Amino acid sequence: LGTVLANDEVVNGVSERGGHPVEKKKMRQWYLRITAYADRLLQGLDTVDFSDAMKEMQKNWIGKSEGCEMQFAVDSGQEAVGNGKLAVGSGQWAVSGSNIVVYTTRPDTIFGVDFLVLAPEHALVANITTEAQKQAVADYLTYVKSRSDRERQAEVKQITGCFTGAYAINPFNGKPIPVWIAEYVLAGYGTGAIMAVPCGDQRDFAFAKHFNIPITNIIGAHYNGEEANPTKDAILENSDFLNGKLMKDAIAIAINKIEELGIGKRKVNYRMRDAGFSRQRYWGEPFPIVWCDGIAVPLSENDLPLELPYAEKYSPGPNGEGPLGNMEQWLQTPEGRRETSTMPGYAGSSWYFLRYMDPNNTETFCDRKASDYWGQVDVYVGGTEHAVGHLLYSRMWTKVLYDLGYIGFEEPFKKLVNQGMIQGSSRFVYLVKYSFNQSRTKIIDTLTEYQVFISNDKYNKLVAEDSFTFTDKDESAKLVKALASLIPEFKEDDFTEDDINNSGYATYRLPVDVQLVDGFELQTEEFKKWKNGAYANAIFIREEDGRFLCDWEVEKMSKSKYNTVNPDELCDKYGADTFRMYEMFLGPVEQSKPWDTKGIEGVHRFLKKLWRLFYSTHTTPGGETKAVWNNEKPTDAQYKILHKTIKKIEQDTANFSYNTAVAAFMISVNELTDAKCHSKEILSQLLILLSPYAPHIAEELWAALGCEGSILDAAYPTLEEKYLVEASKEYPVSINGKMRSSITLATEVTEEDAKQAALSNENITKWLEGKEVKKFIFVKGRMINIVV
């Protein structure tokens, strides 16, 4: 493809599009130094109204840890080491030639260090590897290069590593410590090197067991030899000057000692890395940078803004550069060559809300007066998927602008509401891919032009039965057999031994456009026309009943998954009010769920029922609908319905609990219908409540009632509690925690009176069976529980 790919564009080590090989390559990039704001981003969380989960995610992402860096001298000579102490520590604190610097949060475990592990990319690896281990290390590095960071961390069960042959010296007791490299240590975090303490860290433990590295126990009985124990509450043993100390306390003692000896220093570390800020793409703000003799020189302010040049085509530039790399005319300036990367999406999304405050200003992005007036965004609605991207970037960006004095607030969003995602229900088809290397027969030649798709149930059945394993060459014969029985085009006899031995198989799970699928059944003819006939020659291995079924998964809607749905059709059929209310009725805003239109009828019926409070369903002989609303004085019971609704809607709206608010509207309309209430006084108030939920119909009916102006300008109804007071309340009564009966009591009943009433009630005493009442629990306004 000749372009840079994102992690999510790489699947199984090849590009998601086209299945091309992917190569890892070092490239010079622009970065935003978000790490400089790490601490303030952490502290700022206390000043904003975000969910605890959101704050937790950002905290973990920033990943502040306190510990120390310390150095280990390395002896990579072949001669025996470890006799006598090395005079490290006398030297100044500096990273000399082949000292390994590790970062640790647990310096108290220094005497339990049984090996060091370097990231395979660590600069020292080449220097310290011994002659004997050179080949093994080289082989291991080749392996690691083929692995993504994700794979390296995810597949921890598969323990890999390689001994460098070198030994480091424990600065406190002179003990030689073998130095390994392993993929679970990442170059980008800390110093890219760790000290491994198997008795205290499970990953280190597994590594030591796997490679038979002897384990030193420094925590006595806290370590059982079966698994590591990451406690900080053990008393240290085998630990020289730390013996007898509680681990928690020993951390500070160890750091002091390390600093005293000059072999390390206290260090706060952040897991967060600087944010990559350049993209090898066309669509993005171009960097106002010209390279002069290898130095990046910014354009003068007069030359801003630098706009994207017109592009004839968008193909990647040379050497992984973006499309701008092809535009020689634009690139060349008298001073030098322009930067060819563009900025990422978040260059704009981090601060667009400020521009909204002053959109027509030609002098500055937003006048200070405007931002002072509007201030922070009061409520920001966004999903948790932005937790460690956009929502962190814009927080940082705001702090930068604040520091520069351009705005007067440090946090962009006062309150954050995490709406859930309406997910897509994706459909997949299984493509059986096979390749024949040699001696292709005629049939095979033909078949390579086809794509064979296998229906989901059939696929699962064959996999379960182990009829063939697509990735295993030994199973090729079985596959041929299976295919031959399934596809008329295949004839088992046409395959020679040689074909079978030289063929490889795999299945690919391809996302297919949900528009081409009816339920789970693929419309195969439509599918053949999809993507301009890319699958025009597809062969389908169907179910016995002739259907071709798709696999499915609920996931985020995305164009690349072809699982997006278009609401226009529903909007046309039911109108925007129904659509809007249905989305609200679907469930809590913060909850994610797959898009499903099953219940939309209910909301539509509700709006029609609302309409019938105003208009008769019968038309006059002249064809007009007859208004049924009136100017009658409402009854107290009708006022009660209204004010109950006012209370509920007020609460629910404030809590973003839209689904229950819609339910309350339904209850209200049902009750008003039952009460035959068509009073303008009640209905007009109800419409005001409804107007944010179903604005069109509310405005329409408002006008129909003959009310003045727009409903948007109408005063919000005020709650009058007097209509809601109840004289009595039915208390549920449970005996020993089990619901048994109920009793009606006055609202202002005292516990004593309640007890008396309850214990003299026949329905209740029959459950007591004359047993002694041990405890009488009375929760006012709630319930009664009697314990016997």
Add this chain to the structure above:
RNA sequence: GCCCCGGUGGUGAAAUUGGUAGACACGCAGGACUUAAAAUCCUGUUGGCAGCAAUGUCAGUAACGGUUCAACUCCGUUCCGGGGCACCA
């Protein structure tokens, strides 16, 4: 693998945040109106058992265990689903 969130009827969900589990809807079943359809209305709808019935009774909020007078709600373990893991934004 790691971090965060979630799991309640056939379905979407509700439960005043520890106090009557299933509000409100969808769907389904039966009925009314209609020549018929649409629309509308009525009744039923967590499961088991008993009963002609009203009803009674036991169980039940992913699974198991714990705390409590009382657990969908709090704690622990496990399983499953979703989001994120640094170039989708």
